[in-house]
Amino acid sequence: MAERAVEAEGIVKRFGETVALGGVDLAVEEGTVQGLLGPNGAGKTTMVRVLATLLQPDSGSASVFGLDVVHQASQVREVIALTGQFAAIDELLTGRENLRMFGQLFRLSRQEAGRRADDLLEQFDLADAGDRVAKTYSGGMRRRLDLASSLLTRPRMLFLDEPTTGLDPRSRNQIWDSIRDLVRQGTTLLLTTQYLEEADQLADRIAVIDHGGVIAEGTGDELKDSVGGQMIEARLANAADRPRAIEALTQLGCGTPEPSASDRELTLPAPQDGITTIEFAARALREANIAVSDLGLRRPTLDDVFLTLTGVPASEDGDQQTDEYPAGERETAGAPR
């Protein structure tokens, strides 16, 4: 039987009155990528900090490769590396000095640390900036240096806490490529993210976490299937047609169309036969004289999963932003299906 890379049971962590984790179970198989998906404040970072031995849980137990994170913390630290949400690098040192220092602290000899530093600077496209103080680095460069700092000794288990939050698409893709390389080399990964696309792209299995608890777990496909089959998405030429379009589509008997990202888009579940439903939908819209710029059939996205599970659309800025929705709009968005 393959050894579990991470095994956590009933992890509880409170900060004063706030319950950050309310009994989280998590299992990660060796050599896989486990995504931990949730909005800001869901408890993702707390969970990673418990597993990386930075925080002691109030109750529950967790182990990494069979080593208890509380009682065998120093042995756990031998096999893990952590790249946190805020680049944990030394801004007053150069990129090369950072890597050399962390390398030596990872028990590499001075020469080995120097060699690894050179290799990693090359690999992460930082060779030209290697002798500049890290304070002068861009956000993307800092994250790359941070990730490189975790790879000095090729850890068996790597924790990545929101590795791409706040990065531009190009930097994000660079980080993704590096992560895929690592996975090919057999590193087990626990990745937290608030981006559905990131979880979809990188993770083998995804645990959706909200308000300190895991509310769903499975592969991306399993999670999407749990929402139901295919969806019909209609994009209206005129936003003003929306009420009439909702009326027309409701009459098909497939349920009530959900508003999507923009007020010109509507999503309708297509429970049985997608092609038949889209035919009926097309006819209904034409008979109601509603101009449509796009009409299509698609699988549910993790966005739909998220909406179904939490009743709140996933937002890139997480909780804070959803809390600011006007009450009315929020009710519409959160209406149970």
Added chain:
Amino acid sequence: MIKRLGSTVRDGYIVAGRNMRHFIRQPQLLLFSTIQPIMFVLLFAFVFGGAIGGSLPAGVSYKDFLLPGIFIQSTAFRATQTAIGLSEDMQRGVIDRFRSMPMARSAVLAGRTLADLVRNLFVILLMAAVGYAIGFRFGEGVPAAVASILVVAMFGFSLSWIFAYVGLVSKGPEAAQSAGFIAIFPLVFASSIFVPIDTMPSWLQTIANVSPVTAAADAARVLAIGGTMGSSLWQVLAWTAGILLVFVPLCVRKYRRLQ
């Protein structure tokens, strides 16, 4: 056990190297921590010196009296920067990385206090040079002068551990700075650093007499310029050892349990 001690020393040395690089990369800080003590030397020697000089024992010049005291004063003030530096580290998140690594638990703290010790030695030597330029002399020979500087440096090292604890428990660098300053200011001035204690009101003399700062200043002074040692030397050594015995384990414990 030996192996563990070896890796603790090695890790502490690596972190100390990092912190010393920080001094060089922040010239404004280095400038401040060298200019300020020099200004204190000049201020007390030339502005207050004339007024204070009269209350000194016969044959002792105020510049000679002052310099060993200023060594202690500037070392004590700089100890507060241990708190600030540590608390800045924690804000930056680099401490999180250190804590997730297989390195000695005490290395981050030892590296910080050791780097501060090296800086203290540097500043003391610089101040001694400025002292020599205005007429101060070590009068008891080289071994005694070295011993005097070592007493100051070791006392400062123990203070650094107190302030490391302040840094670990305070909420951010600003809080660490004001907490440190409030603690150190009365201690420094209610002592024999700038003036002989017998010029103070009797209630203050009582406080100053039991103050570790007085013991340190007296011991450093006697070693530097002569006089009767009394019990100051063993007092300051006892204080230094006692502070380290209490605060090193306290700091390591706190560091382990950081949230």
